Amino acid sequence: MSLLEARQLRVDIGGQTIVDHLDLSIAPGECVAILGRNGAGKSTLLSTLAGLRPPTAGTVSFAGQDAGTMPPRQAALNRAWLGQFQSDPFGSTVLETALTGRHPHLGRWAWETKRDAELARSALQAVGLAPMESRPVHTLSGGERQRLAIATLLTQAAPLYLLDEPLAHLDLNHQMAVLELFAGAARDCGAGVIMVLHDPALAHRFCDRALLVFGDGRTENATVDGILTAKTLSELYGYALRQIDDGGQRCFIPE
Amino acid sequence: MPTRRRAFLILLGLSLLALLSIGLALMAGSLKVPPGEVLAALLGQAGGSGDIVLQLRLPRALAGFACGGLLALAGALMQVLLRNPLADPYVLGISGGAGVGAMFGMLLGLSVFGIDSLAFAGAFAAMLLVFGLAHGDGSWTQTRLLLTGVIVAAGCGALVALMLTIADEHKLRGMLFWLMGDLGQSGQWWPALLTLAVALLCAMPFARELNLLARGLLQAQALGVSVGRLRYAIYLLASLATAASVTTAGSIGFVGLIVPHLVRLATGNDQRVLLPATVLAGGSLLVLADTLARTLIAPQQLPVGVLTALIGVPVFLFLLSRQPR
Numbered sequence: 062m063s064l065l066e067a068r069q070l071r072v073d074i075g076g077q078t079i080v081d082h083l084d085l086s087i088a089p090g091e092c093v094a095i096l097g098r099n100g101a102g103k104s105t106l107l108s109t110l111a112g113l114r115p116p117t118a119g120t121v122s123f124a125g126q127d128a129g130t131m132p133p134r135q136a137a138l139n140r141a142w143l144g145q146f147q148s149d150p151f152g153s154t155v156l157e158t159a160l161t162g163r164h165p166h167l168g169r170w171a172w173e174t175k176r177d178a179e180l181a182r183s184a185l186q187a188v189g190l191a192p193m194e195s196r197p198v199h200t201l202s203g204g205e206r207q208r209l210a211i212a213t214l215l216t217q218a219a220p221l222y223l224l225d226e227p228l229a230h231l232d233l234n235h236q237m238a239v240l241e242l243f244a245g246a247a248r249d250c251g252a253g254v255i256m257v258l259h260d261p262a263l264a265h266r267f268c269d270r271a272l273l274v275f276g277d278g279r280t281e282n283a284t285v286d287g288i289l290t291a292k293t294l295s296e297l298y299g300y301a302l303r304q305i306d307d308g309g310q311r312c313f314i315p316e
Numbered sequence: 317m318p319t320r321r322r323a324f325l326i327l328l329g330l331s332l333l334a335l336l337s338i339g340l341a342l343m344a345g346s347l348k349v350p351p352g353e354v355l356a357a358l359l360g361q362a363g364g365s366g367d368i369v370l371q372l373r374l375p376r377a378l379a380g381f382a383c384g385g386l387l388a389l390a391g392a393l394m395q396v397l398l399r400n401p402l403a404d405p406y407v408l409g410i411s412g413g414a415g416v417g418a419m420f421g422m423l424l425g426l427s428v429f430g431i432d433s434l435a436f437a438g439a440f441a442a443m444l445l446v447f448g449l450a451h452g453d454g455s456w457t458q459t460r461l462l463l464t465g466v467i468v469a470a471g472c473g474a475l476v477a478l479m480l481t482i483a484d485e486h487k488l489r490g491m492l493f494w495l496m497g498d499l500g501q502s503g504q505w506w507p508a509l510l511t512l513a514v515a516l517l518c519a520m521p522f523a524r525e526l527n528l529l530a531r532g533l534l535q536a537q538a539l540g541v542s543v544g545r546l547r548y549a550i551y552l553l554a555s556l557a558t559a560a561s562v563t564t565a566g567s568i569g570f571v572g573l574i575v576p577h578l579v580r581l582a583t584g585n586d587q588r589v590l591l592p593a594t595v596l597a598g599g600s601l602l603v604l605a606d607t608l609a610r611t612l613i614a615p616q617q618l619p620v621g622v623l624t625a626l627i628g629v630p631v632f633l634f635l636l637s638r639q640p641r
Contacts, residue, residue: 113537137540148532150399151585156317161528165540169521172320172588217539 062125063088064221064253065140067110070119074105081278083119085110087221089251092244094264094271094285096257098298101276103257104145104225110255111142111223123221137165141219145226147210149198156194158209159185162216177216184215187242189235203230211239222246224256228263240267262312265289273297323589330596334381337600341377341607342369346614375505379564380606380620381599382508383499384571386561388598389515391572392579392590393554396530397547398458404573405558408465411567412472413442414559415495418566419479422491428501431494432563439559442468447551456547497568497621499606504564511560515553516595522546523587530585568621570628571598578631 063086070083079102087093097103108114112121112128121128123139131139141162149158159181160173167173185191188208193201201209207230214222222243228236244267246252255272258264264271265285273281273288275297281288291304294313301316342354349357349365357366358374390405398407405411417438421431450456450464476495483491493501519526525546528536537543561568575598576590583589602620605627609618 108534111538113534133537133542134540137538142534142538144532144534144538146532147535148399149530150401151395151530151580153585157584157586158531160318161531161539164524164528167524169524173318178317 064124065110065255066122066125068120068122070109070121071117072102072106072109072114073117074102078117078278079276080106080109080274080280083280083282085272085282087253087255089220089253090247091270092247092254092256092268094256094258094268095274096259096261096264096271096294096297097274098276101274103274106274107223107225107255107257108142108144111140112136113142134165137217137219139219140221140223141214141217143210143214143222143224143227145229147206152197152199154194155185155190155196155198155201155209156181158198159194159212159216162213162218165217180218181212181216184212185209187215188212189238204232204235207231208235208239211242215242220251221253222255224254226257226259228258228260236263243267261289261294262310265311318584318586318588323586326583326589327592327596330593330600334596334600334603337603337607338377338381341380341603342373344607344611345373346611376499376606377603378509379505380499380603382505382512383561383565383568384575384602385512385595385599386508386515386557387568387572387602388575388579388594389512389519389591390554390557390561391598392576392587392594393519393526393550393557394572395576396526396587397550397554398462399530399532400458400462401577402573403462404570405554405561406469406567406569406572407462408446408555409442409468409472410439410555410558411562412469412476413445414439414562415567416472416475416479417441418494419476419483419491422487422494423479423483425487436559436563438472439555439562442472443555443559493619494566496619497566497624498619499565499609500617500619501566508560508564511557512595512599515557516592518549518553519591520588522549523591526550526587526591527585530587566619566621568602569625570632571602571624574628574632575601 065087067083067085070080071078072080095103095107109116110121112131115129123131123136128136160177163173163177182191182194185194188211190205190208190212211227227239231239240263243254247254268285270283271285271288273293289311291302291313295302302313303316305312305314339354343349343351347365347368349369353365354369357369387405394403394405394407395401414435417434418431421434446465446468450461480491525541528539528541529543529546533543576594579590579593579597583593605623606620609620609623612618
């Protein structure tokens, strides 16, 4: 059964249709990149796919169940969503923040157990934040905060990850680490991954398929080899690109 | 790492503080009652000063504890709802509405019960007005709610000022005391205490969800919180708590702003500890402040709101200046 299925999805924002007639299905172990210009509606589409925003038309379902009628807690057990902005007006520690990912797994009166703390600590380890677990969140740098948000997502331990610009604020080293982390989760643990990326070369290297969002309702969805070419990407970004192939990898240079 | 054991120890310590503050309130005053006699009076043994303790000081101390707890709880909830550390129970105009109702009642020369009823009606009307206006387009974002509340509060302030100007000379003192917050003219203590117990019991099951709500609406929703319903519930709860307190003792300032911050600095921002701890700390603080208000320049009594503000302003400025750690 597919982890996520969108049927005839239509998404409007501010009276404008950004996605129309979209059919998308994510099977376990699949990794999909969403690419498009600024303001094309990638984030809006992603939060609609996460069930956080009702679609104008069409349906989204997690593991065969309609996301629109699913209680929020059950949805949180089916998918994890990484937003673009993290805020914390009151401050808390790194470990406490990572532990919030356990919320959907805990009963109303339950407190976090030792096992929950172990899960949170191993998630912090995975993003290289283990030594900082008692640091207040507002002393972290932008990149460290982004990695903490990713650790919180891993703590949630949902089978499907929806990532809105997971590489924001990250240096090259951590960009590769994060992509390998999620590609590994898809390959080894059968997780489904959808991520909004801005680098077509990285999308080609780490993802199985790419969904191009043109911003006028049109979308194209195919394997990365077939769709990530100089021709389609030049049209997508409205800027001429040249493609260079090196071994199995592709890179795109602005003309 | 949040644990039940730590929460229990914090709440135990604050419960002792609460008992201590009420004990002090029963002993102190123009007639000093030794601890033994207070205990005897509480246990029902008729004695010389038993009446003063049971009839005068105990109801006032309980009303003070209830109001302090209600304001602190409402403050903590408003800060989460508006995701703004500077929010307090009065920021959304509830006290303004109650003030208009109470001043009108005093202007008409109503009884204490009449004034309290009008104050509560005013608070309730302000709550509906702010909610209706902020919710108009269905979004009711924090900014919209905050701005609507501030505007309604300003309007109420103007009405109160108008009524103060046209009021008779002999009514002015009572009106001013009400506006500053005063436990001396509170009618009944039990409605406030009952509201406090109910509000805390209603809020506690959602404490962990409130932790998530403070981090952002979408984040909380993605982690499994019914954000829409939870926000309605907190708004209603915080508003009713504020209304109950303001109806009982007028608009006592700063307790609702300062206490959640003090507790947050001492214990962290886990609402499972923070909510009951603010109730205990807020109640204790107000009882202590009221005891001071009765005794500082006795037999003259000060309105307790003046004392909480005098204590609150420097404490708050201190906290603010050390915020960027």
